Amino acid sequence: MWLVAAATLGIAVAPLPLSSARPTERRVRIEASMSGFTPAAITVNPGDRVTVELVATDVVHGLYLDGYGLSVTADPGQPATLTFVADRPGTFRFRCSVTCGPLHPFLVGKLRVGSKGLLWRAAAIAALIAAAAVWPVRR
Numbered sequence: 001m002w003l004v005a006a007a008t009l010g011i012a013v014a015p016l017p018l019s020s021a022r023p024t025e026r027r028v029r030i031e032a033s034m035s036g037f038t039p040a041a042i043t044v045n046p047g048d049r050v051t052v053e054l055v056a057t058d059v060v061h062g063l064y065l066d067g068y069g070l071s072v073t074a075d076p077g078q079p080a081t082l083t084f085v086a087d088r089p090g091t092f093r094f095r096c097s098v099t100c101g102p103l104h105p106f107l108v109g110k111l112r113v114g115s116k117g118l119l120w121r122a123a124a125i126a127a128l129i130a131a132a133a134v135w136p137v138r139r
């Protein structure tokens with residue numbers, strides 16, 4: 001049991017790889033059409049400076065980002081950009097802000113601001129706890 005506890009502690013305090021800890025410049029191209037956003041899910045690291053390039057492929061579309069309260073509108077053939085610093089961790093929805101057709105309410109996507117390092121840690125700790133739970137049964 002002490003071994004599991006020690007391993008859990010080790011995972012929790014292990015330093016993060018530099019690549020996931022250092023904020024970078026991110027440019028993401030999102031294509032909006034009446035059938036949805038492509039890609040519909042983007043992940044950035046906290047602190048990243050993110051530039052979203054919104055490309056409307058059929059009619060005018062907008063992108064409103066929940067949580068950050070930012071929006072951008074793009075005309076067909078005229079990409080528009082939105083730059084912000086991802087300083088709020090969490091998962092936020094973005095949705096079309098221009099009524100573009102019958103599928104407009106379904107034009108939604110997801111922005112995840114979180115480090116992959118933390119996710120890995122959480123998974124490793126969960127696996128250890130699960131292993132600890134079955135340990136006495138095996139002996």
Ligand SMILES: [Cu+2]
Nearest residue numbers: 096098100104
């Ligand atoms: Cu729309």
